[in-house]
Amino acid sequence: MTTLPAFPAPARPRRIVIRVVQVLVAAVVVAAVLHLKVQWSDLTELPSQLAHYLKLMFADPDWSKLPYALQQTWVSVKMAWFGAVLGVVVSTLLGIPAAQGIAPLWIRLPLRGLFAILRAVPEVVIAIILLTVTGLTPFTGALALAIGGVGTHGKWTYETVEAAPTGTAEAVRAAGGNLLEVGRWGVWPAIAPELMSLALYRFEINVRTSAILGVIGVGGVGDLLTGYTQYRQWDAVGVLIVVVVVVTMVIDGISGAIRRRITRGAPARVDRTT
DSSP: OOOOOOOOOOOOOOHHHHHHHHHHHHHHHHHHHHHHTOOHHHHHHHHHHHHHHHHHHHSSOOGGGHHHHHHHHHHHHHHHHHHHHHHHHHHHHHHTTTSTTTSOHHHHHHHHHHHHHHHHSOHHHHHHHHHHHHOSSHHHHHHHHHHHHHHHHHHHHHHHHHHSOOHHHHHHHHTTOOHHHIIIIIIHHHHHHHHHHHHHHHHHHHHHHHHHHGGGTSSSHHHHHHHHHHTTOHHHHHHHHHHHHHHHHHHHHHHHHHHHHHHHOSOOOOOOOO
8 A cells, every 4th residue: 555645734824913914904994984084973864865865866857858868878988989999909909918928028017017007097087187188078088988998908908818828829939920920810819709808898897987087077977967966956867867877787788798699609509400
């Protein structure tokens, strides 16, 4: 009977380190609550106040605002689509060289640093910076969505490339292919379905984010929602919320179905003639 070699048991984690981390996390939570000066009495009144404003918005909505709400929602969707297309194209071109095994380190590190910086800056801040150049227009919102999307989608791109099979890319490189040829013939066929799915998901995110960008006045349904809220036109606010929720759910449903079709392929046909 053969005996298996004995391996040393893994070291047990030191409890003192775990205790210190727990105490630090608890201290941060307590400090945050104390700094915010939470009024617990307001929390008890929150359900009644919420019910009051929901009644103002949805008891008798002003459906005369529906055509204009649909028009501004379409502006938000156009902003989201333009931002998604531009951001996906740029981030794909930059994300493939940022993947390990595609480009040298002196190319990968700056690109990954750029993606990290863009992910750290919210789209609203990017839009405020762009206002000085492009003004309060939907184009500003679309550019902000595109620039903000480059950071996230670029990271998705190089992670997708690194998770893909490397055989084809190595074969193209062994045959003397340059960086562009490796990306086009060795990498792109393997990652295209996943990247297309992620591009549609980016569009879904942009649709929701475009409503937030409207708060700073770049147009779209968010701009309209801010105006009605400031003037306490709650019946119009209710109509806007209904439109935004319905349109967002429809876009999410269609986009989700397309993404499933891309990643899983068409369903198998059953031959009923036999």
